[in-house]
Amino acid sequence: MNEPTPLPLEVRGLRKAHRGRPRVSDVSFSVRPGRVVGLLGPNGAGKTTTIRLLLGLVSRDGGDALVLGAPYRELVHPAQQVGVVLDAGGLHPARTGRQHLAIAALRAGVGADRVAAVLAEVGMSQDADRRAGTYSLGMRQRIAIAAALLGEPHLLVLDEPANGLDPAGMHWLRQRLRAFAAGGGAVLVSSHLLSDIQEIADDVIVITEGRVVAETTMAAVLADHTGTLEGYYLEVTGTEGVVR
Amino acid sequence: MFRAEILGLVTTTATKVAAAVALLGLVLTQLVFVVLLPALATGQVGPGAEALGDDLPVVDLTAAATQLDALSPLGTTLGGGSIGLALVAIVLLGVLAGTSDDRHGGIVGAVLASPRRSRVVMAKAAAVGAGAAAVGIVLAIVSLLTLVGSLALTATPFTAATGAVVATSARGVLAITCLAVVGLAVGILCRSQLTGVLVMIGALVAEPIVAAVAQLVGGGAAASWTQFLPVSLAQSVIHGGAGTVSGGVAIAALLALTAVALVAASIALSRRDV
Numbered sequence: 001m002n003e004p005t006p007l008p009l010e011v012r013g014l015r016k017a018h019r020g021r022p023r024v025s026d027v028s029f030s031v032r033p034g035r036v037v038g039l040l041g042p043n044g045a046g047k048t049t050t051i052r053l054l055l056g057l058v059s060r061d062g063g064d065a066l067v068l069g070a071p072y073r074e075l076v077h078p079a080q081q082v083g084v085v086l087d088a089g090g091l092h093p094a095r096t097g098r099q100h101l102a103i104a105a106l107r108a109g110v111g112a113d114r115v116a117a118v119l120a121e122v123g124m125s126q127d128a129d130r131r132a133g134t135y136s137l138g139m140r141q142r143i144a145i146a147a148a149l150l151g152e153p154h155l156l157v158l159d160e161p162a163n164g165l166d167p168a169g170m171h172w173l174r175q176r177l178r179a180f181a182a183g184g185g186a187v188l189v190s191s192h193l194l195s196d197i198q199e200i201a202d203d204v205i206v207i208t209e210g211r212v213v214a215e216t217t218m219a220a221v222l223a224d225h226t227g228t229l230e231g232y233y234l235e236v237t238g239t240e241g242v243v244r
Numbered sequence: 245m246f247r248a249e250i251l252g253l254v255t256t257t258a259t260k261v262a263a264a265v266a267l268l269g270l271v272l273t274q275l276v277f278v279v280l281l282p283a284l285a286t287g288q289v290g291p292g293a294e295a296l297g298d299d300l301p302v303v304d305l306t307a308a309a310t311q312l313d314a315l316s317p318l319g320t321t322l323g324g325g326s327i328g329l330a331l332v333a334i335v336l337l338g339v340l341a342g343t344s345d346d347r348h349g350g351i352v353g354a355v356l357a358s359p360r361r362s363r364v365v366m367a368k369a370a371a372v373g374a375g376a377a378a379v380g381i382v383l384a385i386v387s388l389l390t391l392v393g394s395l396a397l398t399a400t401p402f403t404a405a406t407g408a409v410v411a412t413s414a415r416g417v418l419a420i421t422c423l424a425v426v427g428l429a430v431g432i433l434c435r436s437q438l439t440g441v442l443v444m445i446g447a448l449v450a451e452p453i454v455a456a457v458a459q460l461v462g463g464g465a466a467a468s469w470t471q472f473l474p475v476s477l478a479q480s481v482i483h484g485g486a487g488t489v490s491g492g493v494a495i496a497a498l499l500a501l502t503a504v505a506l507v508a509a510s511i512a513l514s515r516r517d518v
Contacts, residue, residue, distance in 0.1 A: 073359035090349025106248035107357035
């Protein structure tokens with residue numbers, strides 16, 4: 001009998017406190033193949049901490065996070081299985097975009113030919129030999145997305161990937177993520193851009209104050225809440241009329 | 245991972261600047277040792293040896309031992325236990341390599357690609373070690389050329405044996421490699437570039453002071469433990485031993501110090517949130 005295929009991402013009871021104050025409390029959710037999951041929440045809700053926890057970048061106080069059936073730290077070739085965008089990629093200002101990707105390719109154990117391919121895909125071929133210190137935020141974000149795609153992963157974990165992207169870039173990103181999911185890949189994407197999430201996400205998870213307050217499908221959200229994700233979000237987060 | 249770290253090293257300005265400063269510092273130090281001091285002694289420059297008295301270090305470049313001393317790729321210490329510019333630059337090359345990823349966020353990409361973080365540290369150490377060894381070889385060649393050139397100008401015979409020259413240069417490259425890797429480990433431990441630089445320069449500057457204080461406290465005799473401080477160890481390695489520490493013991497101690505620093509850096513990175 002075949003082993004069941006592990007979920008791309010399964011988070012169970014994840015907990016993390018910082019100086020006695022809970023940042024993430026009993027967070028559980030999963031991301032299935034072929035789905036784009038939007039991770040939403042107000043500033044400081046715990047979205048980025050959750051992402052860092054499941055990637056093993058931050059030690060957890062409790063709970064489990066399984067990426068393709070194993071804790072991230074136990075993956076053999078993680079960069080060939082999971083593509084990650086955090087903090088606009090951590091580019092060294094003295095390196096060019098191409099050099100940054102060449103280093104990432106060597107770390108990921110993928111061929112150098114992938115560098116040119118992903119540069120073309122994110123529309124950075126012409127600026128690839130400029131130093132990253134001269135890049136705009138959007139260009140840095142494109143290089144970060146290119147780095148995430150280098151290893152042709154099965155799962156994408158993206159923290160605010162649309163930051164700084166121009167309208168054409170955002171359009172490309174939406175199309176790319178939908179195509180990625182249509183090809184069987186799984187995506188966890190955190191964003192404040194509810195309209196974008198509404199367009200691309202199949203499922204929605206909402207976190208406030210470190211807790212999951214809603215986990216549902218986009219279809220259910222749109223059916224029940226005046227046809228917009230924004231109405232649903234404001235209701236479940238209790239932030240309607242609140243300026244943060 | 246090693247190739248990635250090598251590429252990371254050669255594509256940063258700090259590495260090139262540190263290597264250039266090391267080279268410049270070495271050339272300046274060697275010129276003082278093999279050109280200026282002999283010229284001061286003969287009176288070609290300055291008031292002459294008699295007028296300078298004990299202030300002028302005695303440098304007999306006809307002696308094989310002096311010629312070997314001049315071959316140190318870290319620059320000669322003139323017997324005074326001072327630290328040279330080349331030494332500072334080599335150590336800072338390691339520190340900057342260790343802090344660069346933290347400063348610019350690249351450490352996240354590194355540990356995502358290699359979640360077993362000790363491998364990241366080992367790959368960085370191998371890359372910094374290889375880079376420092378390459379710089380060390382250049383420094384050793386420059387040191388030799390400076391000495392040979394200055395000897396030729398004064399028609400002084402080259403009396404050091406070829407084997408001893410090769411051995412001194414090789415030990416010099418080893419010392420440079422270890423010091424750069426120690427710098428890397430300190431950089432990883434400190435995370436902050438400024439902190440790492442200050443800690444390392446502070447340690448280098450403090451060493452001769454600590455040794456002098458220990459000597460005073462000991463009634464004028466050099467304390468044996470001060471010979472195991474990093475700079476003293478490196479000089480002992482280069483010169484094949486010093487005081488009660490033999491060359492072999494010095495090499496073993498410097499390698500052990502490097503290994504301990506790397507293990508500490510690995511543990512720190514493995515336990516740290518990035």
